[in-house]
Structures are given as C-alpha cells and as structure tokens.
Amino acid sequence: MKKTSRSTPLLCLLCLALLLSCRHPLPRQGAGATGLYPNLLSGLLGIEQNLVQERIENAFQQLFYGDDSTQRICYPAGPDMAYIEDILHNDVRTEGISYGMMIAVQLDKKAEFDRLWRWAKTFMQHQEGPSKGFFAWHCTPEGEKLSVSAASDGEEWIVTALFFASHRWGDGPGILNYRAEAQAILDAMLSKEPESSLQAVITNMFSREHKQVVFVPNGEADGFTDPSYHLPHYYELWARWADKENEFWREAAIISRAFLKKAAHPGTGLTPDYANFDGTATDAPWGGGHDAFRFDAWRTAMNVAVDWIWFARDEWAIEQSNRLLDFFHSEGLERYANQYTLDGKPLSAERSPGLIAMNSVAALAATTPLRTEFVRAVWEQPVPDGPGRYYDGLLHMLALLQLSGNFRIYAP
Numbered sequence: 001m002k003k004t005s006r007s008t009p010l011l012c013l014l015c016l017a018l019l020l021s022c023r024h025p026l027p028r029q030g031a032g033a034t035g036l037y038p039n040l041l042s043g044l045l046g047i048e049q050n051l052v053q054e055r056i057e058n059a060f061q062q063l064f065y066g067d068d069s070t071q072r073i074c075y076p077a078g079p080d081m082a083y084i085e086d087i088l089h090n091d092v093r094t095e096g097i098s099y100g101m102m103i104a105v106q107l108d109k110k111a112e113f114d115r116l117w118r119w120a121k122t123f124m125q126h127q128e129g130p131s132k133g134f135f136a137w138h139c140t141p142e143g144e145k146l147s148v149s150a151a152s153d154g155e156e157w158i159v160t161a162l163f164f165a166s167h168r169w170g171d172g173p174g175i176l177n178y179r180a181e182a183q184a185i186l187d188a189m190l191s192k193e194p195e196s197s198l199q200a201v202i203t204n205m206f207s208r209e210h211k212q213v214v215f216v217p218n219g220e221a222d223g224f225t226d227p228s229y230h231l232p233h234y235y236e237l238w239a240r241w242a243d244k245e246n247e248f249w250r251e252a253a254i255i256s257r258a259f260l261k262k263a264a265h266p267g268t269g270l271t272p273d274y275a276n277f278d279g280t281a282t283d284a285p286w287g288g289g290h291d292a293f294r295f296d297a298w299r300t301a302m303n304v305a306v307d308w309i310w311f312a313r314d315e316w317a318i319e320q321s322n323r324l325l326d327f328f329h330s331e332g333l334e335r336y337a338n339q340y341t342l343d344g345k346p347l348s349a350e351r352s353p354g355l356i357a358m359n360s361v362a363a364l365a366a367t368t369p370l371r372t373e374f375v376r377a378v379w380e381q382p383v384p385d386g387p388g389r390y391y392d393g394l395l396h397m398l399a400l401l402q403l404s405g406n407f408r409i410y411a412p
Contacts, residue, residue: 028312028315029312030308030309030310030311030312030313031309031310031408031409032236032310032311032409037309037405037406037407037408038309038364038405039052039403039404039405040363040364040371040375040403040404041375041379041400041403041404042404044363044371044372044375044376045372045375045376045379047379052404053404055379055400056107056400056401056404056406057107058383059383059396059397059400060103060107060109060397062383062385063383063389063393063394063397064100064112066385070385070386070389071383071385071389073085073087073096073389073390073393073394074100074112074116075141076115077115077119077141077143080114080115080118081115081116081118081119081122082112082115082116082119083097083116083119083123083141084096084097084099084100084116084390084394085141085390086138086390086391087387087388087389087390088387088388088390089138090140090141091138091139091140091141091146092119092123092124092138092139092140092141093137093138093151093154094120094124094135094136094137094138094150094151094153094154094155094158095137095151095153095154095157096390096394097116097119097120097124097154097158098153098154098155098156098157098158098161099157099394099397099398100112100116100394101113101116101117101120101157101158101161101162101165102157102160102161102164102398103394103397103398103401104116104161105161105164105165105168105410106164106401106406106407106408107401107406108168110165110169113161113165114176117162117165117175117176118175119143120135120158121175121181122143123139123143123144123145124136124139124145126145126148130148130192130201130202131148131149131150131202132188133184133185133187133188133189133191134150134155134188134202134205134217135150135154135155135158136148136149136150137149137150137151137154137216138151148202148218149216149217149218149221150205150216150217151216152205152213152214152215152216152217152226152229153213153226153228153229153231155185155189155205156213156229156231156234157231157234158182158185159182159185159186159234159238160182160231160234160237160238162178162179162181162182162185163178163179163182163237163238163241163410164409164410165178166178166179166182166412167410167411167412168410183242183243186238186242186245187244188205189204189205189206189217190204190205190206190208190245190248191204192204192205192217201218201219201220202217202218203217203218203219203222204217204222205217206248206252207222207277210255210277211248211251211252211255212225212230212252212255212256212259212277213225213226213229213230213231213252213256215229215274215284220285221284221285224274224275224276224277224282224284225259225274225275225276225277226273226274226275226296227259227260227263227271227272227273227274227275227296227297227300228271228273228296228297228298228299228300228303230256230259230260230300230303231256231303231307232252232253232254232256232257232260232303232307232311232313233253233303233306233307233310233311235249235250235252235253235256236249236250236253236310236311237409239253241412257307257313257314257316259275259277259279260279260300260303260304260320261279261314261316261320262278262279262280263275263279263281263300264300264320264323264324265342265343265344267323267327267343267344268323268324268327268340268342268343268344269320269321269323269324269326269327270293270297270324270327270340270342270343270344271293271297271300271342272290272291272292272293272294272297272342273290273291273292273293273294273295273296273297274290274291274296281342289347291342292339292340292341292342292347293339293340293341293342293347294339294347295338295339295352295354295391298338298352298354298355298358298395299358299395301321301324301358301359301361301362302358302361302362302395302398302399302402304317304320304321304362304365305317305321305361305362305363305364305365305366305402306361306364306402306407308321308364308365309364309365309402310409317365318365318366318367320365321362321363321364321365321366322366322367322368324359324362324366325359325362325363325366325368325370325371325374326368326370327344328359328374329370329373329374331344331346333373333374333377335351336351336355337349337350337351338350338351338352338354338355352388352392353381353384353388353392353393353395353396354384354391354392354394354395354396356377356378356381357378357381357392357395357396357398357399358395358399359374359377360374360375360377360378360399360403361398361399361402361403362374363375363403364402364403375403378396378399378400378403381396383396383397384396
C-alpha cells in the first residue's frame with residue numbers, strides 16, 4: 001500500500017498560496033526595500049560591468065578635471081572649495097552645485113563633495129535677512145550673489161545629497177555636520193512668514209495649502225510650480241529622516257505623484273516647464289513659452305523613473321514612461337527635437353544630449369521593447385563638451401549613474 005507523505009498537506013498549502021499569489025500578486029517593492037538597483041547598461045546592452053564603471057569614472061574625470069576650456073565644468077576655488085559653472089551663462093547655479101554634490105556622494109567622492117558644499121555654504125546661502133537658509137539661485141564664479149531668490153530644485157537636491165553624505169560618511173564638525181545642515185534647510189523651506197525685502201517678498205519653498213514645491217519662493221513666482229522640481233522619491237526619504245514635519249513630507253510625496261499624472265499629456269507624455277498646482281500648463285508672468293515642453297521639462301522623465309525604481313508606488317510610472325518613449329521614437333530616434341508643444345509639435349530643430357540622456361532614464365520604468373534603443377543612444381553618446389557641456393554634461397552623468405544601478409539611497 002502506498003504511503004502518503006506527511007508533507008503532502010504542507011505542499012498543498014504551498015501550492016494554494018502560489019495560486020493565490022498569481023491571482024493576487026504581492027505589491028511590487030522598489031529598491032528602497034530590496035536594495036536591488038537595475039543595471040540596464042549590462043542587462044539590456046550586455047556591457048561588461050568593468051566597462052560600465054570605467055565609462056562612469058571617465059565621464060566624472062572629464063567633467064570635474066578635464067580641459068579647462070572645453071571639458072570641465074568644476075573649477076577649484078582656493079585650497080578647499082570648488083564650484084560648477086554654467087559655461088554658457090558664466091555663472092554658478094544651485095542646480096549645478098546640487099547635481100555635482102549628488103554625483104560626488106553617489107561615487108563616494110568625499111573630497112569633491114566637501115569642496116562643492118563649502119563653496120555653496122560660503123557664497124550662495126543667505127545667512128541673514130528674509131532669505132536666511134535659502135541659497136541664491138545663481139552667483140558669479142567669484143562668489144557674488146546675483147539674486148535674492150532661490151530656485152527650489154537646488155535646495156531639494158542639496159538636502160538629499162547632505163542626508164546621503166551623513167549616512168555614507170558620517171557627520172563631522174561645523175558645516176560638515178551634513179545631517180544638521182540638511183535639517184536646517186528643510187526648516188527654512190517651511191518656516192517663512194512673508195517678509196518684504198528690497199527685491200522680493202520671501203515665502204515658503206513649499207505651498208502649505210497645496211503641499212507642492214513652488215517655482216520660486218517669493219511673491220512674484222510662488223503661485224505656480226515646475227513639474228521637473230517634483231521629486232516624490234526625495235520627499236519620501238525626508239518623511240523618514242527629518243526631525244519634524246514628517247507628515248507634511250509624506251503627504252507631499254503622495255500629492256506630487258498625483259500632480260505628475262495630471263501634468264503629463266495623455267497622448268505624448270510630455271510635461272510643461274511650468275504648471276499650476278492642478279497640473280495645467282502655465283507660462284511664467286514674464287513670458288518665455290514655458291507652458292510647453294522645454295529645457296526644464298526634460299528632467300521630469302528622470303524623476304518619474306527614479307521614483308518608480310526606488311519606491312514602486314504607482315504603476316502609472318510604467319505607462320507614462322512607455323508613452324513618452326513611444327512618442328520620441330515616433331519622431332525618429334536620431335531626429336527628435338529638444339522642444340515641443342505638449343501635443344507633440346516641434347518648437348525647435350535642434351537636438352540636445354541632455355534630452356537624449358533623460359529619455360534613456362525613462363527606460364528604467366518603461367517596459368516597451370523600444371527602451372533598449374534609448375539606452376543604447378546614451379551609451380553611444382560621448383560626454384558632452386564645448387560651450388553647452390554644463391547642463392547636457394550633468395544630465396548625461398546622472399543618466400549613466402541611474403542606468404548602471406549606481407544612483408542609490410544611502411540610509412542611516
């Protein structure tokens with residue numbers, strides 16, 4: 001007589017659980033929970049890991065230490081400081097400093113990180129007055145502030161880079177107490193009472209009413225937002241790590257994801273440079289056609305994709321990334337322009353390495369087979385040089401980190 005194994009009931013239960021899991025799959029988890037960051041350069045293109053790392057290091061060396069006139073964007077300032085220059089405009093922007101700090105902490109380049117941070121803290125951050133705690137959005141390379149106003153994305157990236165630095169390297173004395181510096185900036189973001197200065201009325205960097213980042217925290221430009229400034233994956237981390245306002249940051253992440261769904265065109269996936277808090281496109285009060293897909297808007301693809309990889313909160317990120325890549329592929333992978341109306345009419349005949357880089361990052365969230373072509377496009381693209389190397393070069397560098405699995409959360 002055949003014996004029945006005592007494990008049969010257990011096996012049946014396991015089979016039932018597997019069946020139920022297929023019908024009702026467990027929620028997908030992002031890299032923030034699993035620690036697994038996809039490497040599309042190896043996974044899709046078959047590039048060996050040592051060659052990927054070599055390409056990343058070479059790009060860093062070119063942008064930080066290459067030829068002064070044609071390659072580098074990072075320049076030394078005295079024995080312990082450095083700045084990143086927008087070559088076309090001959091100024092230093094919080095955008096560039098913050099991207100440089102993030103690149104440095106991701107690559108474990110503490111010396112470069114500290115030099116950039118010292119320059120930003122010394123020359124860009126307002127230490128008194130209504131703007132105290134904020135950073136002038138641009139300065140001269142000599143360190144003269146050119147505006148009392150801040151550009152909100154700079155502070156967002158600086159805060160997150162400081163938290164990562166604290167967790168990766170530990171805190172030091174003075175301004176190298178990275179965590180304390182990050183918290184102080186977060187405090188400034190939400191603690192402003194409207195105060196008049198000679199140039200502007202300084203306000204909060206996030207609208208308390210809408211729980212969204214504002215374009216500029218002053219009375220002239222805090223009534224609308226910029227989709228590329230929406231970084232829900234950063235807010236989610238602040239909700240975990242900040243000393244206060246944790247619920248505000250948690251809600252800001254949720255609201256930001258909902259906002260991005262409203263801001264993206266349902267056909268093309270394109271987002272505008274500027275938008276109202278309800279997601280509808282708007283131009284700036286001073287004009288410029290920013291209700292269209294222009295230079296700021298390139299970065300929204302990156303933000304959606306990285307948020308998905310880190311936290312996987314909403315599968316809309318997959319639909320959006322597929323939609324965006326489908327649109328640009330329909331325009332011609334080697335022909336698409338760098339500016340469009342939201343419904344897809346070209347506003348330029350020019351191409352830009354920075355947009356090619358950002359579209360490649362969308363492949364992290366996309367499932368379309370077309371994504372391989374976009375990843376290959378950035379791999380085959382040389383590191384930008386010449387007059388436009390600041391913005392294009394930084395976005396190219398970020399794309400290499402993100403596509404290779406080297407753009408990671410550093411937690412306590």
